[in-house]
Amino acid sequence: MIEVIDEFYSAALAQETIRGMIENARGGYRNGGLPVYGYQNVRSTDGNGNQKTRYEINEAEARIVRLIFELYAKGNGLKNILMHLNDHGHRARSGGLWNKATIASIVRNEAYIGWTIFNKKDTKIYGIQFKPRTEWVIIKNTHPPIVAEQLFNRVQALIEERHPTRTAARTTASTYLLSGLMTCDRCGSSYGVTGYGRGKKYAYYNCLTYSKKGKQVCPGHSIRADELDAMVIAKVRERLFSEFNIRQLLNDLNVATRTVKDGRCEQVKDLKRRLADKEARLLRQYEAIESGKIDLSLIGDRLRALKAEQNALREELANFERETMLAPPVITRAIIERYRQEMEQVFIGENVQEQRAFLKNFIEKVVVGESETRIVYYAGGIRIPSGIFPATSEHPRP
Structure with a gap:
């Protein structure tokens, strides 16, 4: 009985809190917290003499916000936008470089058209998850807008159009053989599929730090995924199934x-x-x-x-x-030869998950540099000249 009363009291208190926040927002006041990029908090007094906080446009930051929306509306993806900002010397509020997550948050935030929204995020689910729009509490015109509502809506339409539930999603990194095994020789970040080249015919591996933060942080090195996969398979197959190793395995x-x-x-x-x-x-x-x-x-x-x-x-x-x-x-x-044939069938087959699982038994990582790609085994390693891989200077859209 006590638990039921506590639950009822907590729910009632939450409702009262929400009602107070809504009334505060309708008066044009904030409910605490740091301002989003593009705004700054200013102190003011309400009709009863109470100290309140309002949003005021920070024009230096607002120019960047408008630029982000305009670039997105022109068809640029998050990676191209962050590279444009970083390459032109624009910095985030912290003084650091821009990243995709921050830009993605900006282009989805109704605060930039002067709205305040409650009950938008589902806090019971890990990560940023949004509740159905019908459950949102939307209060319009609570503060000065930075971008026009028409531009904001055009950007939302593009976001929805690119969403994987509406269009065929690009093949995820997990479908590529070396996902989770590759690292960048320059910055130590992971490598993954970051683009698909002109015509989207071939997938390309590149440094994820380069992809997210641009060449000022890491110059990256683009490598065609299918060719690197094939070369690594060939090198590992040659090493693992060599005559010397077969004899050694037999003896062991x-x-x-x-x-x-x-x-x-x-x-x-x-x-x-x-x-x-x-x-x-x-x-x-x-x-x-x-x-x-x-x-x-x-x-x-x-x-x-x-x-x-x-x-x-x-x-x-x-x-x-x-x-x-x-x-x-x-x-x-003869027994070893049958085993080798079975393992080779797995290794050269078409099941990427099985191939990757097999590789992880022997390979610690694949280190990609500008001049060479190195396979690091759990004991020793071999080097592959990177000249065999076609590099590309293009920046595919994310």
């Missing part, structure tokens, strides 16, 4: 089987020693009972426990002795 497996047999022999010796100890302890107890030194009623439980331990050890020993009597399997070249 046979050494391992002999080691297992030797280990079982040691376990048998240990079990026999422990069993002999239990039998000796039982014998001493029986002799003490027969001589009248110990009353059976006093040690009955202990005798039953020792007997149970003795029987368990006998059963375990019998199992180990049966296994030890069997000759260890001999791994032949």
Whole structure:
């Protein structure tokens, strides 16, 4: 009952809080918090003499906001916009470079047309998730707009048009073989598919820091995904399935089987020693009972426990002795060859997930530099001259 009352009280309090915030917004006042980029908080007094906060346009930042909306309306993607801003010396409020997440937040924010919205985000879901528009509480004309509503709506239409639920989504990074394995030799960031080139015929890997923040942070290096995938497969296949490695694998497996047999022999010796100890302890107890030194009623439980331990050890020993009597399997070249063929079928097949899982057993990472691409194995590594990969200077739209 107390929990029900608490829940009711919390819900009622939340509703009262929302009502107060709505009334505050209708009066043109803010409800606390830092201003979004393009605005600044200014102090004012309401009709009752209470100190309040209003939004005032920060013209230096507002120019950048208008530029972002205009660039998006002209068909530029987030990456092209951030590169334009960073390359032209425009900086975020923190003084740092722009990134996609900040720009994406700006072009979706109704604050720039003078609206204040409550109940827009679903805080129960991890990440930024929006509730259905019918649940939003929209209050218009709460502060001066920075962009025209017509321009804002045109940008929203473009965002919706590019949304993967409306148009065919580009193939995600997870469908590419080296996703999660590649790093940039210059900045250490991950590599991934960042563009599709002219005509969107081929996917290109590039540094994700370059893609998000531009060449001022990292110059990046664009590599055609299918060609790098094929080259890495060829190099890894050549290394893993070489004649030397096949012979080494054959030897290692046979050494391992002999080691297992030797280990079982040691376990048998240990079990026999422990069993002999239990039998000796039982014998001493029986002799003490027969001589009248110990009353059976006093040690009955202990005798039953020792007997149970003795029987368990006998059963375990019998199992180990049966296994030890069997000759260890001999791994032949024919067995290894069948295994190699099966693994190669997985490796050169069309299931990218299986290929990637196979690679991760042997490869720590693939390091991409301007002059070479290096495959780092869990033991050692090999280098691939990057000249075999066609570089591109174009910046595909995100």
